[in-house]
Amino acid sequence: MNKNDKPTLKIIPLGGLHEIGKNTCVFEYEDEIILLDAGLAFPTDEMHGINIVLPDMTYLRENRHKIKGMIVTHGHEDHIGGIPYHLKQFDIPVIYGPRLAMALLNDKLEEAGLRDRTILKTVAPREIVRLGQSFLVEFIRNTHSIADSFSVAINTPLGVVIHTGDFKIDHTPIDGETYDLQKLAEHGEKGVLCLLSDSTNAEVPGHTPPESAVYPNLDRIFAQAEGRLMVTTFASSVHRVNIILQLAQKHRRKVVVVGRSMLNVIAHARNLGYIKCPDDLFEPLKALNRLADEQVVILTTGSQGEPLAAMTRISRKDHRHIRVKPGDTIVFSANPIPGNTIAVVNTIDRLMMQGAKVIYGKDKGIHVSGHGAQEDHKLMLALTKPKFFVPVHGEHRMLVKHAEMSQAMGIPAENTVVINNGDIVELTEESIRIAGQVPSGIELVDSAGIVHDTVMKERQQLAEDGVVTVATAVDWLGKLITPPAIHLRGVVTTV
Amino acid sequence: MNKNDKPTLKIIPLGGLHEIGKNTCVFEYEDEIILLDAGLAFPTDEMHGINIVLPDMTYLRENRHKIKGMIVTHGHEDHIGGIPYHLKQFDIPVIYGPRLAMALLNDKLEEAGLRDRTILKTVAPREIVRLGQSFLVEFIRNTHSIADSFSVAINTPLGVVIHTGDFKIDHTPIDGETYDLQKLAEHGEKGVLCLLSDSTNAEVPGHTPPESAVYPNLDRIFAQAEGRLMVTTFASSVHRVNIILQLAQKHRRKVVVVGRSMLNVIAHARNLGYIKCPDDLFEPLKALNRLADEQVVILTTGSQGEPLAAMTRISRKDHRHIRVKPGDTIVFSANPIPGNTIAVVNTIDRLMMQGAKVIYGKDKGIHVSGHGAQEDHKLMLALTKPKFFVPVHGEHRMLVKHAEMSQAMGIPAENTVVINNGDIVELTEESIRIAGQVPSGIELVDSAGIVHDTVMKERQQLAEDGVVTVATAVDWLGKLITPPAIHLRGVVTTV
Ligand SMILES: [Zn+2]
Ligand SMILES: [Zn+2]
Ligand SMILES: [Zn+2]
Ligand SMILES: [Zn+2]
Numbered sequence: 001m002n003k004n005d006k007p008t009l010k011i012i013p014l015g016g017l018h019e020i021g022k023n024t025c026v027f028e029y030e031d032e033i034i035l036l037d038a039g040l041a042f043p044t045d046e047m048h049g050i051n052i053v054l055p056d057m058t059y060l061r062e063n064r065h066k067i068k069g070m071i072v073t074h075g076h077e078d079h080i081g082g083i084p085y086h087l088k089q090f091d092i093p094v095i096y097g098p099r100l101a102m103a104l105l106n107d108k109l110e111e112a113g114l115r116d117r118t119i120l121k122t123v124a125p126r127e128i129v130r131l132g133q134s135f136l137v138e139f140i141r142n143t144h145s146i147a148d149s150f151s152v153a154i155n156t157p158l159g160v161v162i163h164t165g166d167f168k169i170d171h172t173p174i175d176g177e178t179y180d181l182q183k184l185a186e187h188g189e190k191g192v193l194c195l196l197s198d199s200t201n202a203e204v205p206g207h208t209p210p211e212s213a214v215y216p217n218l219d220r221i222f223a224q225a226e227g228r229l230m231v232t233t234f235a236s237s238v239h240r241v242n243i244i245l246q247l248a249q250k251h252r253r254k255v256v257v258v259g260r261s262m263l264n265v266i267a268h269a270r271n272l273g274y275i276k277c278p279d280d281l282f283e284p285l286k287a288l289n290r291l292a293d294e295q296v297v298i299l300t301t302g303s304q305g306e307p308l309a310a311m312t313r314i315s316r317k318d319h320r321h322i323r324v325k326p327g328d329t330i331v332f333s334a335n336p337i338p339g340n341t342i343a344v345v346n347t348i349d350r351l352m353m354q355g356a357k358v359i360y361g362k363d364k365g366i367h368v369s370g371h372g373a374q375e376d377h378k379l380m381l382a383l384t385k386p387k388f389f390v391p392v393h394g395e396h397r398m399l400v401k402h403a404e405m406s407q408a409m410g411i412p413a414e415n416t417v418v419i420n421n422g423d424i425v426e427l428t429e430e431s432i433r434i435a436g437q438v439p440s441g442i443e444l445v446d447s448a449g450i451v452h453d454t455v456m457k458e459r460q461q462l463a464e465d466g467v468v469t470v471a472t473a474v475d476w477l478g479k480l481i482t483p484p485a486i487h488l489r490g491v492v493t494t495v
Numbered sequence: 496m497n498k499n500d501k502p503t504l505k506i507i508p509l510g511g512l513h514e515i516g517k518n519t520c521v522f523e524y525e526d527e528i529i530l531l532d533a534g535l536a537f538p539t540d541e542m543h544g545i546n547i548v549l550p551d552m553t554y555l556r557e558n559r560h561k562i563k564g565m566i567v568t569h570g571h572e573d574h575i576g577g578i579p580y581h582l583k584q585f586d587i588p589v590i591y592g593p594r595l596a597m598a599l600l601n602d603k604l605e606e607a608g609l610r611d612r613t614i615l616k617t618v619a620p621r622e623i624v625r626l627g628q629s630f631l632v633e634f635i636r637n638t639h640s641i642a643d644s645f646s647v648a649i650n651t652p653l654g655v656v657i658h659t660g661d662f663k664i665d666h667t668p669i670d671g672e673t674y675d676l677q678k679l680a681e682h683g684e685k686g687v688l689c690l691l692s693d694s695t696n697a698e699v700p701g702h703t704p705p706e707s708a709v710y711p712n713l714d715r716i717f718a719q720a721e722g723r724l725m726v727t728t729f730a731s732s733v734h735r736v737n738i739i740l741q742l743a744q745k746h747r748r749k750v751v752v753v754g755r756s757m758l759n760v761i762a763h764a765r766n767l768g769y770i771k772c773p774d775d776l777f778e779p780l781k782a783l784n785r786l787a788d789e790q791v792v793i794l795t796t797g798s799q800g801e802p803l804a805a806m807t808r809i810s811r812k813d814h815r816h817i818r819v820k821p822g823d824t825i826v827f828s829a830n831p832i833p834g835n836t837i838a839v840v841n842t843i844d845r846l847m848m849q850g851a852k853v854i855y856g857k858d859k860g861i862h863v864s865g866h867g868a869q870e871d872h873k874l875m876l877a878l879t880k881p882k883f884f885v886p887v888h889g890e891h892r893m894l895v896k897h898a899e900m901s902q903a904m905g906i907p908a909e910n911t912v913v914i915n916n917g918d919i920v921e922l923t924e925e926s927i928r929i930a931g932q933v934p935s936g937i938e939l940v941d942s943a944g945i946v947h948d949t950v951m952k953e954r955q956q957l958a959e960d961g962v963v964t965v966a967t968a969v970d971w972l973g974k975l976i977t978p979p980a981i982h983l984r985g986v987v988t989t990v
Contacts, residue, residue, distance in 0.1 A: 018844065044837070045540040049960060203856065338836040342539070345833070349513065349891035358892070361698065396844035397853075458961060466953060467545060 009158045011390070011425040012438055015039065015055035018396050018420055019080045020200060022056050022442075024202055025163070025392070029156055032132035035070040035092065036152070040081035043444070044339065052445040054082050055421065057089055059438040062091035070095030071139075073165030074149035075104045075234055083401070083452060084112040085445070094119045094130050094406035096137070100148040103268045125150075133243075141180040143170035145211070145370025147238040147274040148177075151184070157192030158429050162384050166198050166393065168372040169379060170210045175274055182381060188385040194427055195386035198392030200371035202402040205265040207375045209368045211239045217365035218243060218333065222251045227327030229253065229297040230356075232311045233334045234304075235261040237370070238269045240333060241299070245277050247421070248297045253391075254283040258322070259301030259310040285321050292325065295329060303334035305343025312343075315350035326355030333366045377402060381409050388432040389416045390425060504653045506691070506885070506920040507933055507960070510550035513891050513915055515695060515832075516573045517937075519550050520658070520887070524651055527627035528558060530565040530587065531647070531658055535576035539834065547940040549577050552584055554933040559585035560581065563627035566634075567592030568660030569644035571731055579607040591624050591632070595643040595733070600764040620645075637673040638648045638665035640706070640865025642733040642769040643672075646679070650827070653924050654688030657879050660691050661888065664874060665705045669734040669987060670769055676878060680881045683880040689922055690881035694889030695866035697897040702870045704863045706734045712826065712860035713738060717746045717792075722822030724748065725851075727806045728829045729799075730756040733764045735828060736794070740772050741752070743792045749778040753817070754796030755807040780816050783906045787823065798829035800838025812847035821850030828861045833904040872897060876904050879890065880921075883927040884911045885920060 007030050015179055016023035021041030027034050043050035060067065074082055080101055084476050086092060089110070097105070099122045109115045123129060125141040132418050136155035143149070144166045154161045162184070169179055201208060222229065233240045241262075248255045257263050267277040288296065302311025311330075313319040324330075330351050336344040359366065372380070380391070389411050391402035399418045415434055417425060422440025426433055444451040473482045502525050503791060511518035516536030522529050555562065565587050567575055575596055582604070592600070594617045604610045618624060620636040631650035638644070639661045649656045657679070658768045664674055675923050685885035696703060712912070717724065736757075743750045752758050764770040783791065795807025801986050806825075808814040819825075829838040854861065874883070884906050886897035894913045902908055912920060912927055917935025921928055939946040970976050 205858070338840070341833040341836065345890060345892065352891055352895055363700070395840060396847055397840065400847055 006158070008428040008435075009161070011161070011427065012059065012423070013392060013419065013421055013425075014057070014059065014438075014440065015041070015082075015421055016078070016393050017399065019422075020394065022082060023079050023393060024082060026059070026197075027135065027154060027156070028063075028066070029134040029158075031066050032068050033060075033066040034068050034131045034135050034137075034154075035060075035086075036154075037079040037165075038070065038082040038086050039075055039076070039078035040080065040085075041442075047444060049446045050444045050451060052081070054084075054085050054443045054445060055439040056439045056443055056489075057086065057423075060086065061089055067092055068135070069094040069096065071129075071131070071137050071152060072101050072105070073163070074098060074144060074146050075101030075144055076166065077119075079166070080105050080108070084108050084114055085443075087114050089114075089231070091219070092118050094121060095133075096121050096123050096131075096139075098123065098139070098148040100146070100268060100274060100478070103272065104265070107264065109435040123150075126183065132221075138183075140183045140199045141177055142167040142365055143173050143179045144168060145234070145239060146238045147175055147269060148272070153183075153187055153192075156193075158427060159387075160187055160190065161194045161196070161427075162187060162382060162386065163196045163392075165200050166200070166371060167376075167380075168208045169372055170208075170212075172210045172212050174211050174242050179447050182312040184383040186379070188383050190280065192384045192386040193429070194388040194390060195381065195384050196390045196392045197377065197380055197402065198341070198371055198470055199377075199391040199398040200397040201369055201373045202377060202391070202394060204373040205375075206246075208371065208374050211243070211368060212468070214240070214333065214366050215247075215367055218247055218331070219250070221329065221331055221359055221366070222247045222253075225294075225329040227325070227329065229296060230300060230314075230328060230330045232300045232303040232330075232332055233367075235259065235301055237270050237334070238265065238274055241266060241269070242275050243273060244297070244299055244333070245281065249277065249281060252311045253295055253297045254287070254291060254477060255281050256283050256284065256285055256296060256298045258287060258298055262299060262301050265368050271339075283404045286449065288321070298322065302347070303332055303344075304337060304340040305347045306340075306341075310364070312347055314355075315347045317354075324351055324354040324356045327408070328356040330356045330358045331366060332360040333360070334431070335362060335367050335369075350463050370378045372406060374401075377405055378409060381406055381411070387415060388427060390432075391416075396420075407477050496770045501653070503930075504656070504923065505651055505930070506656070506689075506706050507554065507918070508555065508887060508914065508916055509935065510536070510577075510916055511573070512894065515540030515550060515889065517550050517577060518574050519552070519577060520691075520890060522630065522649060522651070522656070523558075523561070524653075526561050527563050528555075528557075528561040528627050529563050529626045529632075529649075530581075530632050530647065531649075531659075532574040533565065533578075533581050534573035536573065536937075542939060543942045544797065545939045545946060547576070547580075548578040549938045549940060550581050551934045551936040551938055552581065555581065556584055561632070562587055564589040566590065566624075566626070566632050566647060566657070566909045567596050567600070568647065569593060569639060569641050570659065570774075573601050574597040574661070574934060575603070579603050579609055580938075582609050583607075584610045587613050589616060589626075591616050591618050591626075591634075593618065593634075594767050595641070595763060595769060597693040598767065602759065604989040610764040620672075621678065624878055633678075635678045637662040638672070638674045639663060640729070640732045640734065642670055642764060643767070648674075648682055648687075649841075651688075653922060654686065654882075655682055656691065656922075657682060657687050657881065658691045658887075659875060659895070661682070661692050661695070661866060662871075662875075663703045663865055664871045665703075665707075667705045667707050669706050669737050679875070679878040683878050688878045688924070689883040689927070690876065690879050691885045691887045692872065692875055692897065693866055694872075694886040694893040694897040696864055696868045697872060697886070697889060697893040697900070699864075699868040700870075701868050703868045706738075706863060707910055708829065709735070709861050709862055709960070710738055710742075712857055712907050713742055714745070716824065716826055716861070717742045717853055718749075720789075720824040722788040722820070722824065724826070725806070725809075726792060726794060726822050726826045726828055727795045727798040728862075730754065730796055732829070735771055736761060736764070737770050737800070739792070739794055739804040739828070740770060740776065744776060746773065748790055749782065749786055749791045750776050751780055751791060751793045752777050752795075753780065753785060753793055753805075754768075757794060757796050757805075764879075774898070777915075783816070793817065797842070798839075799832060799835040800842045802838075807842055810847075810849075819846055819851045820848040825851045825853045826861060827853070827855035829975070830857060830862050830864075869896075872900055873904060874920055876901055876906070882910060883922060884922060885914065885927075885981045886911075888926075891915075936970050 302309030426435035797804030
């Protein structure tokens with residue numbers, strides 16, 4: 001309770017801060033909790049054998065009775081990938097989100113056998129839904145690298161909290177669905193208690209170019225390619241995929257889609273109308289045998305050098321159906337995420353060594369970010385005019401830069417907090433403060449389930465030193481009755 | 496023998512191609528071999544427990560009787576770090592190189608107890624030395640991030656081969672020692688059989704800015720810092736260290752040097768006159784207690800987030816003497832090498848979270864490369880006008896780009912080879928070709944010695960799966976006589 005005897009609003013991000021990944025945010029008022037997104041992160045190199053990283057869910061397990069539902073901003077893995085793991089541990093009565101995200105989530109829940117554990121409800125732009133007694137959530141169309149993405153305005157008893165979700169400001173989006181800036185401005189005019197805003201590119205000056213900026217550059221590459229074309233990008237970058245499919249039609253090439261996630265996203269996006277193209281644009285893998293090289297574009301996963309993705313396998317000559325041949329033009333229409341740079345450039349080198357012409361790199365104009373840069377952040381602050389500001393979705397440096405920008409735009413320093421996962425941001429109508437912490441850390445998942453810290457430390461040590469086992473039998477007096485059998489694994493024996 | 500019955504010249508790089516690291520190159524004519532540099536590389540993340548990576552030395556072990564000596568271009572680890580390991584396996588009768596590299600090498604050999612295994616001879620610019628009957632090597636001053644660096648012109652019975660070593664073209668070097676372009680041009684005029692040229696920045700358009708470009712930007716940071724200053728850069732970047740020391744004097748700060756390699760390089764560079772500054776500029780670590788914050792600059796290792804380096808330890812709060820405090824200004828005067836990006840940004844985040852103002856990033860103008868970019872490569876080709884061209888010192892993409900540039904400048908495609916480690920480049924007066932391979936691979940060194948492939952694979956598997964040991968005693972009939980003892984390490988037990 002604050003001094004006005006009105007309860008406070010608590011905002012507790014369990015993931016997504018000091019990192020890009022596993023975005024999961026708790027909004028709590030009195031005895032009601034709603035969740036905004038529940039994402040996963042991918043393991044770093046020292047997390048041996050780990051497939052997936054989740055936020056610590058202790059706080060949610062302990063407060064499961066308060067959970068009224070979840071709102072989902074968009075269908076990226078760092079926003080919906082954690083939902084099945086949450087549902088295994090506690091109930092989420094209802095999940096509201098955009099059609100594409102809900103379609104992708106539906107697949108995930110079916111695959112995990114969890115489809116009956118919650119209700120999925122799709123929302124349209126400007127739709128308002130009620131969760132519990134305290135939360136009215138309005139979905140505001142935004143622009144991002146995946147189609148059908150939203151910012152949200154959460155009406156609470158203390159005022160309106162706007163969470164941008166992931167956004168860029170793209171005035172010429174590929175699907176024609178522009179950012180609903182009017183709605184943001186309307187809230188700014190009426191008064192916004194607090195803004196939580198995407199900080200991914202807070203270190204990048206200027207504006208992020210529109211997605212359409214890649215079109216002429218990819219068009220030129222399509223026009224100049226003489227043999228087969230292969231293009232790799234993020235499967236979830238629906239707009240980019242859309243451009244590639246349009247160019248395939250323009251340049252009279254058939255499209256062979258390779259990689260499960262790419263097939264899956266294209267199917268859903270076509271089904272929902274975010275991608276429009278004729279059925280006969282697509283050909284199955286086996287058609288590669290009969291189509292001429294200049295009639296084909298192969299659209300694959302693997303733009304980040306992921307070990308099991310199609311493009312990586314192709315580069316290693318262990319893809320079951322596709323081998324590189326001289327004359328192939330291979331396009332990396334994605335920038336490597338910092339931790340993936342080495343894997344990506346090694347993949348490029350392997351492809352070049354097999355005779356492919358590989359087109360990659362920032363100077364080619366074949367990739368733009370899905371996240372706004374500094375001038376876009378300023379526009380967001382200018383439109384919403386929030387009283388309090390919390391930079392989210394970014395590493396610490398990015399949060400600090402974003403907070404500095406808000407101060408340059410007139411938000412007092414004491415009205416901004418730079419927070420970490422697990423921090424309890426407590427809002428009254430007059431104040432913002434960090435009011436403590438809930439358990440934050442991470443939970444690691446490998447093929448067998450959740451992996452604890454001690455196990456990870458043991459794996460790291462095994463990796464560095466190897467293991468020696470000595471087995472022998474002794475009699476009751478402790479005398480050896482068999483010669484000891486010594487086994488070494490991962491140990492250096494030639495000194 | 497070629498058709499003129501004249502023996503061929505063989506150039507066999509054992510390392511440094513398809514990578515940046517462990518540069519080691521063999522020149523062979525009849526029964527004589529000389530080596531140019533012998534470097535090491537640092538392990539990638541999946542090389543568990545490995546400290547150092549060396550090229551496969553099989554070819555040299557088998558041809559040890561032919562080795563007449565080694566020439567060293569400059570004192571970077573990727574050029575001299577492997578020499579002690581070579582000397583453990585075979586004799587190198589004499590090593591010629593610049594004074595600074597020989598001073599650093601001398602330390603290495605003393606530390607390894609190998610000082611009596613070879614003769615170290617220092618060379619001056621334009622000095623010519625004979626190795627065996629077939630090789631006359633001329634040292635040509637060049638400009639690079641370390642002081643006292645050379646290109647070489649190797650006179651062979653077939654003609655002159657120029658190896659650029661690592662270079663940028665800096666017309667205003669910090670130590671006044673400009674690139675000896677006249678000597679390169681003189682060789683170009685007389686005729687160069689083959690050029691081997693540094694490809695590190697072959698993907699970067701334009702010229703690399705001079706080292707002096709960082710001066711005004713660092714100067715401004717020094718002028719604006721109100722509390723302590725900490726600056727981290729590569730210890731071997733002698734010119735950068737020189738600038739930092741000059742600025743410390745200008746801004747009346749004492750310098751506390753932290754990190755063994757930084758202390759070592761500064762000592763040698765001052766000793767040889769590459770860095771000139773008064774003794775009383777330096778203060779020991781313990782002086783931090785009595786000096787005012789605004790009177791100090793701490794110069795440290797750790798610009799790449801190396802786990803054991805001083806700046807990394809400081810960021811983790813486990814440095815024995817230095818803790819970050821609010822008001823500190825910390826400058827990263829180095830760009831992260833791609834594989835180190837995550838380690839560097841995590842270090843920066845940790846420093847910022849402790850209240851330091853951290854200055855980093857490409858847009859600050861506080862780092863320039865020590866390697867030339869595309870226009871510098873073109874100038875090198877224009878000055879030396881080689882008949883044959885072999886791009887070296889770079890990953891495959893960079894070598895391909897460099898080869899393409901040479902073709903744009905009129906060198907016929909058949910006069911260029913893009914090679915890999917272990918390839919035998921065979922030169923006659925009229926031709927260049929890849930005439931086979933020698934064993935190439937890598938040799939890994941951990942604290943116990945050389946580590947073989949199978950051991951590395953076992954370590955990787957242990958890292959991903961952990962290990963289960965079951966120990967029990969059985970009697971002669973195979974009946975259990977003790978209950979089995981089961982030990983798990985790195986294994987998930989909660990499914
Ligand atoms: Zn995101
Ligand atoms: Zn996103
Ligand atoms: Zn080098
Ligand atoms: Zn170098």
